[in-house]
Amino acid sequence: MGRINSLEELKNLRIRLKENIFKTDRKRVRVCCGTACSAQGSKKIVQTFEEESAQKGMDIEVLMTGCQGLCQKGPVMKVEPYGYFYQKVTYEKVREIISKTFSREAPVRSLLYRESVLDDPIKKMDDLPFYKKQVRIVLRNNGFIDPCNVNHYIAVGGYAAMEKVLSTMTPDQVLEEVKRSNLRGRGGAGFPAGRKWEHCKKSTGKIKFVIANGDEGDPGAFMDRSIMEGDPHSLIEGMLICAYTLNAEYGFIYVRHEYPLAVKNLRIAIKQAEELGLLGEDILRTGMNFYLDIREGAGAFVCGESTALVASIEGNRGFPRPRPPRLSEVGGGLWGYPSNLNNIETYACLPPIIENGAEWFRSIGTENSPGTKVFALTGKVVNTGLIEVPMGITLKEIIYDIGGGIRNNRKFKAVQTGGPSGGCLSEEHLDLPVDYDSLINVGSMMGSGGLVVMDEDNCMVDIAKFFLSFTQRESCGKCPPCRIGTYQMLEILEKITSGNGEEGDIEQLEKIGNLVKSGSLCGLGQTAPNPVLSTIKYFRDEYEEHIKDKYCKAKVCKGLGVYRIDGSECFSCSLCKKACAFDAVNETKDAFYIDRDYCTKCKACYLACPIGAVKIGSRVIPWVIPEQCEGCSDCVHACPVHGLKMYETENEGIFIPWLSDPDLCVSCGKCSAVCSSSGVVLTTHVQEAKQRFLTKRPKGLVIEDEKKKSGYIESGSKNNATESDSVVLIDSDK
């Protein structure tokens, strides 16, 4: 393909391509070749399609598109012209698709999407609940075009915005339009792009840089990656528009090295654009120059921060530095030249804004956060994947309507927005409209757009620890509040989750967290305590439970709770005994039990049990109510560790059960379960109960021992008391 030499030629080329590519009556499959679908074998599907169709002599166009969004059901594909949407496709099914759909125009029912087994299958992509509420602006071409073919992009109206800018608008007009659209930075903080551009435009100097931030390091986020992989030309066009506005000649795209496919597709896109004369010297013979290059990161989360990113492009350690000078000022940017840095998604928003006007953009979303936002919806939802929704949509709509609710019918607990810089929101925020300001108001942030949904099996303290350990690891170490503060906070969290939490730990966490927030140099440190502070704010009871009751109700944290084996469920397979490295699981004649003295709470037995008979409970201890006790001594017989004994009270002849040694209690609850008169109940106030058992013990005799002594009960009989037990007891009584 030759170089395009004028705007007129570009327009003609587009008209020509529109007619020839994407004819609506053509037989065609659009196979998703995003990273997730590729991992499940979509490349093989493409290959099989090509072979099979050639064999059958059918003319089927096979398109390898970028991410289509519904990663959970991958590999996915659209079959045209019928419009069927197939999910979980395997290469073995290709022949069936060709014979059924392409020969007889009938859908392959087993590949259609179903809400549940009982529901009717849904044939068309737009009818899927996952896609219904989405508004695709940034992802308009994702899943539609082949990212490695510039003709596809031009055919769907690509580079039209650039054409408009170059032919009819001055740089000032473009800036005005962007400012009016109130496009806010999609990288997280939400700074208006127009104002950023204005700063940079005002700076003096001939050389300016336009930089795209593709260092998407947030765990659980892959929005920018999908754009770079699936629609790289829209990013290039956005950068061109920015370069035209700022009169910048050079541009860089900074990409994470973990994204090899993004780098590859971007390189291809840049090369194609250069060949067509859309990039490089004298673009479309209009006199504009713009040279675009890729710089790969090398695995440092902090390089997503603007000043650190610039340092990394320069070839230095990715240390952030204090601002001012800002990047947009002389002396602040790349090699000291004024630079404009925006997120990938921000640039990809620009072509539609220019084409359709600022008013159109403002009509979508909310007043202060116009437009749409791409989210990576992950975690415990039914349908995970990439979604684009208008701002102002509620979390409930995202999680339940688009995401399809929580997996396995569990209960929703929290949603984490904004990655390691954001916060965890609880059920009360489900009706919160998602936009920059409302999220910041509740202590979280938009971030780059990760939405991780958590259910009741996730422990919030553990999640906070997870995020903090990430930021602590990624802290560059330049400024002490971040380096030392995050470390100290992590230590406290480790302490809490391993069962050694103390009173005052929560307050200490809050105190250090606020210090780190206010004292750190860059965005990483300033936001690092957010996950901890927001979980303390909304899930304080969980922290308190960890510290006071030594119990983790999600049963995630090791070293917390009391382990016991439920005798009614246990079928004596002895896997727990084998799994225990500390010989804490013991076997009696008819049951297994866990010896608390040896148990390290490592969870090995819990994980080993095939039927879930090993229970982790909160620490409970019996509480004897003498007034209610009938003295039947059922509880004494039920106690597997022989902790309960019958003692005579001050009223002669009246015996009540009492824990001779409170430390023996394994919190199994059997004493209370067998009690028919509510004389023994369970309490979580362990310390008080222990004190009571030790200090208020009835003065009288231990009836069981007395009986044994007198030969009334023979040893080894019904009450299972062993020889050694009674010896210990007698000793203690002396």
Added chain:
Amino acid sequence: MNIDQINVEEQIGPVGKVLKESYGNRSVLIHCLQMIQAEEGYLIGDSLSKLSKKLGVPLSEIYSVASFYKQFNFKPRGKKVVRVCLGTACYVRGSEKVLSILEEEFGIKDGETTEDLHVTLETVGCVGCCGLAPVATINDVVVGELVLKKVGKLIKSIKEE
């Protein structure tokens, strides 16, 4: 790797025209390190000193940069690099368990290599396949939905030559 063959100017790109030579050379340092590592598996001292001469960047600074970024290694790595994703989505679906199983199986911790240089075990922030969580990669090939049954298969495929 032959350091002399690296075409520095081509690596710098068009921006080299407006930059001081030292700035330009410095800006491709990370890329050069990546190339060396891609070819040799890890950063060998010899190559680094050659690179230092070629780019005019002091060796100490090369070490300073290389040690900052997680991607670079100074020790040889295993034939199979297994990365377990500990991104949020994978974490909430239990990737830590997968990691601990692998650690136990090969007797190495995160970041270590087995003595026979067969396996290197690493963790990664996010592979971007959150839909398939929990995820691991073997030499950049993604293995998804690692339920416990599949971990056994994964171990087998790692052990294969």
